[in-house]
Amino acid sequence: MTDKIALFRQIAAVETEIKDRRSGARAKLSSAAAVYQRDGLEAAANTLRWLQQNEASIKGALRQ
Secondary structure: HHHHHHHHHHHHHHHHHHHHHHHHHOOOHHHHHHHHHHHHHHHHHHHOOOOOOOHHHHHHHHHO
């Protein structure tokens, strides 16, 4: 699996989990716990998207 596909799949998995939590699919969690976990997932998704958008420049910097 290429890095791009792996990163894409990670982003998709995190986004799916965020949607599930927003829709109440994880109703077993307390409201505070759900918000805390959702916020963490959103931060992870934002980081993954940033990595995806900056992949070429990151790889270029690592080659130097």
